Amino acid sequence: MDKAELVVVGGGIVGLGAARAWIRRHPKSRVVVLEKEAAPGAHASGRNSGVLHAGFYYDADSLKAELSVRGNAAMRAFCESRGLPLRVCGKLVVTRHERELPRIDALLARGAANGVRVVGVDAAEARRIEPRAKTVERALWSPDTAVVSPGAVMAALAAELREAGVEIRTGTTLTGRAGGRILATSTGPLRAERVLNAAGVYADRVAASWDVGAGMQLVPFRGSYVMGEGTPPLACCVYPVPDPTVPFLGVHVTVTPDGGTKLGPTASPARWREDYGGRAHFSLEEAREQARAQLRLAIRERSFRRHAVRELLHHSRTLVVREASALVDGLRRAQFRAWGRPGIRAQLVDRRTGRFVSDFVVEDGERSVHVLNAVSPAFTCSLPFGELLADRLEGVA
Numbered sequence: 361m362d363k364a365e366l367v368v369v370g371g372g373i374v375g376l377g378a379a380r381a382w383i384r385r386h387p388k389s390r391v392v393v394l395e396k397e398a399a400p401g402a403h404a405s406g407r408n409s410g411v412l413h414a415g416f417y418y419d420a421d422s423l424k425a426e427l428s429v430r431g432n433a434a435m436r437a438f439c440e441s442r443g444l445p446l447r448v449c450g451k452l453v454v455t456r457h458e459r460e461l462p463r464i465d466a467l468l469a470r471g472a473a474n475g476v477r478v479v480g481v482d483a484a485e486a487r488r489i490e491p492r493a494k495t496v497e498r499a500l501w502s503p504d505t506a507v508v509s510p511g512a513v514m515a516a517l518a519a520e521l522r523e524a525g526v527e528i529r530t531g532t533t534l535t536g537r538a539g540g541r542i543l544a545t546s547t548g549p550l551r552a553e554r555v556l557n558a559a560g561v562y563a564d565r566v567a568a569s570w571d572v573g574a575g576m577q578l579v580p581f582r583g584s585y586v587m588g589e590g591t592p593p594l595a596c597c598v599y600p601v602p603d604p605t606v607p608f609l610g611v612h613v614t615v616t617p618d619g620g621t622k623l624g625p626t627a628s629p630a631r632w633r634e635d636y637g638g639r640a641h642f643s644l645e646e647a648r649e650q651a652r653a654q655l656r657l658a659i660r661e662r663s664f665r666r667h668a669v670r671e672l673l674h675h676s677r678t679l680v681v682r683e684a685s686a687l688v689d690g691l692r693r694a695q696f697r698a699w700g701r702p703g704i705r706a707q708l709v710d711r712r713t714g715r716f717v718s719d720f721v722v723e724d725g726e727r728s729v730h731v732l733n734a735v736s737p738a739f740t741c742s743l744p745f746g747e748l749l750a751d752r753l754e755g756v757a
């Protein structure tokens with residue numbers, strides 16, 4: 361029977377990052393990455409904003425804080441060493457009302473606690489950094505935020521792994537366990553000494569085969585972008601102060617490595633797990649599951665109700681442009697005619713408290729490690745996250 365020392369379920373950035381860390385430590389071992397799509401990076405990892413976050417949003421004791429500071433530096437070095445698109449443009453977090461000023465102070469304090477370079481700037485200084493940025497009194501400046509091309513990163517990482525001998529078995533779905541160390545896949549059984557579950561929006565389903573993650577409910581959120589065309593280039597990304605009651609950063613203005621502009625992403629509750637719009641990837645069972653889960657969340661959490669209603673407005677490009685216009689001057693509706701490729705966040709809700717889980721969750725199972733809630737900034741964090749996962753995998757078998 362086909363055998364591997366490590367089987368990674370999911371060819372997204374988390375799975376590939378872990379496969380890279382493992383094969384560097386164990387260059388002779390056989391590693392197989394199972395990916396149900398035709399190529400790696402078909403879901404969140406190839407459909408995100410491409411922002412390397414600096415690490416000032418997250419609680420000091422979180423995995424997100426620890427990994428994003430190191431991940432930002434590691435991913436920048438990866439892109440530089442391979443000549444991939446990279447722009448260290450920085451980010452302004454601006455305020456739209458005086459009442460948001462204390463939150464700027466809180467983000468500055470978090471940044472300092474996490475060892476991130478962040479600077480409080482007044483409105484004039486913000487305008488010197490980006491002449492079209494709008495803010496009330498003050499803003500936060502993060503010089504280390506950078507932008508990359510997620511597709512180029514995924515392709516380079518996959519090529520490096522293949523060169524190192526890792527097999528990326530595309531078009532193959534893990535369907536369950538066939539007893540002991542034997543995995544059932546859509547292309548036949550496979551014996552695994554250890555398994556890493558990095559299956560994104562299906563990570564909870566994969567984890568259930570190892571009796572892991574029962575206390576969590578996955579609620580997918582779709583992020584859509586409005587793409588600029590012929591927009592005057594911005595010097596940096598411009599974000600609003602985030603709403604602390606939901607785990608999203610709010611519609612923002614992102615620059616792309618080639619100097620383009622995109623607005624978003626939105627954060628609308630998805631109807632099923634891979635609900636990219638229309639009927640694509642429709643599953644009646646998932647639609648029922650989500651209807652129940654989101655109704656429960658709406659009954660328990662006022663912040664979710666408020667958020668879901670606000671998100672209805674984001675079905676209109678005009679309203680997305682209007683919202684982003686509170687951050688940056690001179691955005692014209694006529695320059696934002698098309699939606700970009702949406703992505704889905706694999707957001708978890710704690711079934712017991714009914715609250716969104718904010719940090720990454722890594723749980724061990726029998727000869728397996730499961731990555732749950734790999735939401736933003738898992739792309740930024742992926743290289744040191746891979747090292748952490750390799751440590752955990754060494755411990756489980």
Ligand SMILES: Cc1cc2nc3c(=O)[nH]c(=O)nc-3n(C[C@H](O)[C@H](O)[C@H](O)COP(=O)(O)OP(=O)(O)OC[C@H]3O[C@@H](n4cnc5c(N)ncnc54)[C@H](O)[C@@H]3O)c2cc1C
Nearest residue numbers: 370372373374396405408409411534560583703737738740
């Ligand atoms: C709209 C949006 C914007 C974002 N912006 C940023 C950002 O700017 N910066 C940042 O750092 N992060 C960002 N993120 C977060 C980041 O993209 C994700 O956290 C990250 O890509 C998650 O990677 P992953 O490998 O866990 O998941 P995925 O990329 O979804 O990979 C999981 C893979 O598993 C495969 N799979 C699932 N089930 C199976 C199975 N049973 N068998 C085989 N294969 C399976 C899937 O096909 C998929 O390819 C954003 C996310 C979204 C959605």
